[in-house]
Amino acid sequence: MRDDAPFTATELDDDALATAYRVPDRDRWTRDFWVRVNFVMSLDGAIVGAEGLSKSLGTDADTRVFRLARRMSDVILVGAGTLRMEDYRPSPRPLAIVTRRLDLDPGLRVFAERGPEHVRPFVMTTSRAMDDAPEWLRDQAELLDCGADDVDLHRALDHLTARGLTHMLCEGGPALLTHLLEAELVDELLLTIVPTLVGSDEHLVRRAGGFSPPVRLQLTQVLEDDGTVLTRYSTRNRMAP
Numbered sequence: 001m002r003d004d005a006p007f008t009a010t011e012l013d014d015d016a017l018a019t020a021y022r023v024p025d026r027d028r029w030t031r032d033f034w035v036r037v038n039f040v041m042s043l044d045g046a047i048v049g050a051e052g053l054s055k056s057l058g059t060d061a062d063t064r065v066f067r068l069a070r071r072m073s074d075v076i077l078v079g080a081g082t083l084r085m086e087d088y089r090p091s092p093r094p095l096a097i098v099t100r101r102l103d104l105d106p107g108l109r110v111f112a113e114r115g116p117e118h119v120r121p122f123v124m125t126t127s128r129a130m131d132d133a134p135e136w137l138r139d140q141a142e143l144l145d146c147g148a149d150d151v152d153l154h155r156a157l158d159h160l161t162a163r164g165l166t167h168m169l170c171e172g173g174p175a176l177l178t179h180l181l182e183a184e185l186v187d188e189l190l191l192t193i194v195p196t197l198v199g200s201d202e203h204l205v206r207r208a209g210g211f212s213p214p215v216r217l218q219l220t221q222v223l224e225d226d227g228t229v230l231t232r233y234s235t236r237n238r239m240a241p
């Protein structure tokens with residue numbers, strides 16, 4: 001055990017923060033893309049607040065890094081559960097929604113509020129679901145065939161890579177993160193720990209029986225802001241600090 005004072009006493013301006021969260025250079029990648037995952041969590045490991053939403057957990061520091069991570073990405077991966085629950089707005093960065101069932105409501109803001117300035121979201125689904133996709137969804141989104149009956153996440157990310165979208169940011173939720181970990185498709189985890197106790201049963205990873213052996217991560221960075229601890233973990237020993 002070491003006391004190496006991980007909390008820096010230096011205030012980070014926007015440029016310094018961007019440097020701290022810089023995606024490693026491509027020569028450090030083992031694939032043609034980089035997958036960064038960003039989550040916020042309470043001290044007791046809850047990933048949703050009282051209303052079942054993550055935004056109620058957020059602090060100013062979390063919001064700052066959340067926005068920065070978005071700006072640094074080419075595409076935002078999100079599970080359909082999170083999209084439905086958090087009712088994402090259309091974003092200047094393309095969204096890539098992962099869904100097996102393709103049960104998406106046209107009233108979701110990502111579709112209903114999309115203007116000409118917004119990029120059409122990708123919907124990564126199965127060929128079976130695509131056969132029955134409604135016309136409005138074909139207009140509002142680009143459907144990507146990622147497997148016959150199940151979404152093959154490798155294939156899904158290859159579709160994005162082929163479009164030049166190689167800096168991928170996954171904003172969850174737990175089901176999608178679990179599947180990405182199972183497929184060994186996570187390069188790094190940005191985990192913000194906010195100083196609250198929530199008492200919710202929703203955790204970062206949801207897997208019957210757990211991971212055996214556990215997924216091991218390497219801490220690469222710790223920042224602190226008014227009690228919020230912002231961590232950065234690598235899933236491999238190959239990331240530049």
Ligand SMILES: NC(=O)c1ccc[n+]([C@@H]2O[C@H](COP(=O)([O-])OP(=O)(O)OC[C@H]3O[C@@H](n4cnc5c(N)ncnc54)[C@H](OP(=O)(O)O)[C@@H]3O)[C@@H](O)[C@H]2O)c1
Nearest residue numbers: 039040047054079080081082099100101151172173175176
């Ligand atoms: N604290 C945080 O930072 C944070 C971040 C994200 C989410 N959340 C919270 O997490 C909760 C949502 O959890 P969740 O586990 O339901 O979220 P999720 O992973 O976003 O959504 C699960 C759904 O996504 C689709 N999906 C995920 N992985 C898939 C795969 N490999 N293949 C095919 N489809 C896949 C399926 O959609 P279909 O059912 O359409 O087939 C599945 O039912 C919300 O309350 C949200 O607020 C918190």
